Amino acid sequence: MTENRKPTLEELSLFYDGLLDEEEARRVAASLEENEPSRCLLAAFGDFDAALRHNLPEDQFDSLLRDNLKHIQERLAGQERRARPRTASVWGWFLNPWNLAAGFAGILILFCVFSLFEQQSGVAPQIAVQIPSGMDGMIPEADTGPVTNHVSLAEMKDAALTEAQKGAILALASLARSALSTGFEYAKETASPLGKTLESLPETSELGLAVSAIRSSVPQPAESVPESPESTLNPASATIARTGTRQLALGLGTTLLSMICVF
Amino acid sequence: MNAMPAAASYMIDPAPVEVESSADALSLRRWQHGDVRGYNELVKRYEKPLFAFILRIIRDTHDSQDLLQESFIRLYQNQDKLREDKNIKSWLFMTAHNICIDFLRKNKPGRVTAMDHQDPLFQVLIETETSEGPPQPDEQLHKKRMYHRILEAIENLPSQQRLAMTLRSLKGLSIKEIAEIMDCSEKTVGTTLFAARKKLVAALRPVLVEMYGENGL
Numbered sequence: 108m109t110e111n112r113k114p115t116l117e118e119l120s121l122f123y124d125g126l127l128d129e130e131e132a133r134r135v136a137a138s139l140e141e142n143e144p145s146r147c148l149l150a151a152f153g154d155f156d157a158a159l160r161h162n163l164p165e166d167q168f169d170s171l172l173r174d175n176l177k178h179i180q181e182r183l184a185g186q187e188r189r190a191r192p193r194t195a196s197v198w199g200w201f202l203n204p205w206n207l208a209a210g211f212a213g214i215l216i217l218f219c220v221f222s223l224f225e226q227q228s229g230v231a232p233q234i235a236v237q238i239p240s241g242m243d244g245m246i247p248e249a250d251t252g253p254v255t256n257h258v259s260l261a262e263m264k265d266a267a268l269t270e271a272q273k274g275a276i277l278a279l280a281s282l283a284r285s286a287l288s289t290g291f292e293y294a295k296e297t298a299s300p301l302g303k304t305l306e307s308l309p310e311t312s313e314l315g316l317a318v319s320a321i322r323s324s325v326p327q328p329a330e331s332v333p334e335s336p337e338s339t340l341n342p343a344s345a346t347i348a349r350t351g352t353r354q355l356a357l358g359l360g361t362t363l364l365s366m367i368c369v370f
Numbered sequence: 371m372n373a374m375p376a377a378a379s380y381m382i383d384p385a386p387v388e389v390e391s392s393a394d395a396l397s398l399r400r401w402q403h404g405d406v407r408g409y410n411e412l413v414k415r416y417e418k419p420l421f422a423f424i425l426r427i428i429r430d431t432h433d434s435q436d437l438l439q440e441s442f443i444r445l446y447q448n449q450d451k452l453r454e455d456k457n458i459k460s461w462l463f464m465t466a467h468n469i470c471i472d473f474l475r476k477n478k479p480g481r482v483t484a485m486d487h488q489d490p491l492f493q494v495l496i497e498t499e500t501s502e503g504p505p506q507p508d509e510q511l512h513k514k515r516m517y518h519r520i521l522e523a524i525e526n527l528p529s530q531q532r533l534a535m536t537l538r539s540l541k542g543l544s545i546k547e548i549a550e551i552m553d554c555s556e557k558t559v560g561t562t563l564f565a566a567r568k569k570l571v572a573a574l575r576p577v578l579v580e581m582y583g584e585n586g587l
Contacts, residue, residue: 116571120564124538124545126556147582148571154581155570158517159524159539163422164431171431172417172438176410179439183446 114138114145123152213359220275283363290360395454402449409449413442416462419540423463426536427470437473441466460550463543467533467551516577523573524566531566534559 114122114135121127122135139146164171201207308315394412401408420441425434444465445452452458524535530552537548549556571578 116568117564120567121560124560124563126545126560147578150582151571151574151578152567154516155520155524155535155567156539158520159426159536160541161514161517163425165422168418168421171435172421175417175421175435175438175442176413178435179413179442179446182439182443186443 112138113142116148119145119148120152123149210360217279279359280363283359286359287363394458398452398454398458402452409446412445412458416459417442419542420462420466423536423540424466424470426539427467428473433473433477437466437469440469444469457547457550459543460547463537463547463551464553516581519577520570520574523570526573527566527569531562531569534562535566538563 118127118131118135122132125132127135135145139149308318393415397408397411397415399408401412417438421434421438424437424441425431428434428437441462445458445462452461524532527535533552534548537543537551543551545556545559549559552559552562554562
């Protein structure tokens with residue numbers, strides 16, 4: 108290969124890209140001094156790149172990209188918001204420390220309310236039982252046999268709940284039932300394992316009947332008629348939906364369970 | 371017209387790959403340690419070259435802005451997979467290229483030429499290149515027309531050759547980085563660029579003769 112040999116188009120291209128080894132690059136560079144067509148070709152390569160660069164509105168990049176980072180952050184935040192309900196499961200929800208704390212708080216509130224009513228009601232009033240005259244003979248003889256499972260009237264009166272206690276318990280039970288129903292719907296909507304299990308329960312099984320009873324106790328939203336979510340739920344569920352705090356629902360559910368344990 | 375630069379100026383501009391890589395590694399380390407400013411640094415460092423690259427492929431500023439954001443979102447989503455020894459710049463360009471290809475397949479499957487610009491910004495550029503327009507210095511107008519014809523020829527290249535030419539035209543990308551983006555060796559990049567230039571020289575011979583004279587080529 109002589110020093111003055113005209114470089115090929117390939118050699119020129121590789122030289123332009125810096126892909127020739129040192130010796131070859133030196134030879135091509137030397138030949139360029141005497142070889143006008145090769146110099147023109149190299150200049151043409153430069154023009155190809157310049158044409159591609161020329162067509163870009165680089166002077167407007169600053170204004171076009173001014174809010175780029177802000178938009179990226181907004182889109183990332185939006186994606187995270189959208190992804191959250193899909194990844195949340197009922198089990199994860201139950202194991203959330205905040206939800207557990209809400210559950211314990213519910214139990215604490217229940218005991219506080221219960222002890223408050225206990226203090227206010229005091230001893231149950233004694234009821235005088237009068238036996239009409241002439242009925243003495245009809246009174247059966249006292250059973251002298253061994254007493255088993257016998258609860259006296261006074262004991263029953265002592266154990267009787269006041270109207271306020273009954274009202275509070277019924278209200279709590281209603282709220283808890285609504286909370287459970289809302290929980291079922293949530294599990295069904297998110298297609299969680301719990302939701303699928305509940306859906307697949309045989310209707311004749313005890314658990315299936317219990318689930319159906321709880322779900323049927325709360326009006327279900329009609330699929331064909333688009334209504335506001337609040338209008339399809341009973342007032343208690345609507346309240347929960349409005350507050351949007353799942354912790355409240357869990358707290359009430361835990362309250363129901365604790366009530367069952369207490370009574 | 372025939373003013374030739376010195377031979378040394380033809381040599382490829384050695385991109386400061388090492389410096390950028392170490393800065394990227396630093397930003398990545400910060401980001402992976404919970405400092406989101408590291409991520410922001412990467413966005414700021416590469417948004418312009420990446421936007422130029424996407425804009426060259428998509429040719430619509432609005433879509434390009436969208437795809438640029440998508441590229442950086444992918445970067446965010448792959449935080450755990452990125453390693454300091456990897457070239458983030460190449461990764462970003464490769465990802466952006468894939469996003470652009472997907473976008474074109476879905477939205478503009480029939481687009482093959484450079485001249486179907488939808489973006490008003492590009493329309494203005496094309497018009498100034500092709501129409502009589504406001505009076506401009508002859509040489510400048512002539513150059514713009516030449517560039518327009520070169521772009522037409524580049525659009526007719528096979529996709530890999532067009533990609534190689536596009537990447538090569540961007541400032542700051544070394545052949546090594548282009549090879550990483552195209553997932554091939556540096557030698558293959560050189561061969562692809564040579565094949566592209568060979569076709570361009572053949573297709574643009576009348577233009578080049580006009581530019582450099584009959585003796586030049």
